[in-house]
Amino acid sequence: MSRGRLVLAGAFLLSAVILLVVGTRKLVEHKRLTDEVTRLRDELYRARVAADRCRSSLVTSESALSTLTATIDSMKTRIDSFEALGHGRVPAPKYDEYLDLFESYNDSVGAWSVRSERLLAAESACRDVIDHHNAISDTIQSVLEEAGVPAT
Secondary structure (H helix, E strand, O other): OOHHHHHHHHHHHHHHHHHHHHHHHHHHHHHHHHHHHHHHHHHHHHHHHHHHHHHHHHHHHHHHHHHHHHHHHHHHHHHHHHHHHOOOOOOHHHHHHHHHHHHHHHHHHHHHHHHHHHHHHHHHHHHHHHHHHHHHHHHHHHHHHHOOOOOO
């Protein structure tokens, strides 16, 4: 074989190897990107489910606390009406009924306080869950933008 043909064959072989390496790198990078986006989307789905459950739970808890608040307000109105009967003193025939209501009122106020604290803690936890969801969503957008994939 002539020297010119050997150089040409060598150049062709080198070009083929370079194309193979570049093509393989692109395929590997595409696979890595696809896997990462798939993993992030799965994580985003789980985070969305958690955030939706959290919001639903908050709505239920807020409603229960609101109902308890209305009950407590009603009890307080009844207590005030007992006290108004005797101009600041409860009439003796109504005292046992008043005392039962007053004790129930005090128990309810204590329960309201505990529920209110739990609701505040749940709201804080939900904020964390929603922030986690938003962070995953932002990460997906960043990964796609870095890969040159247009945002949808």
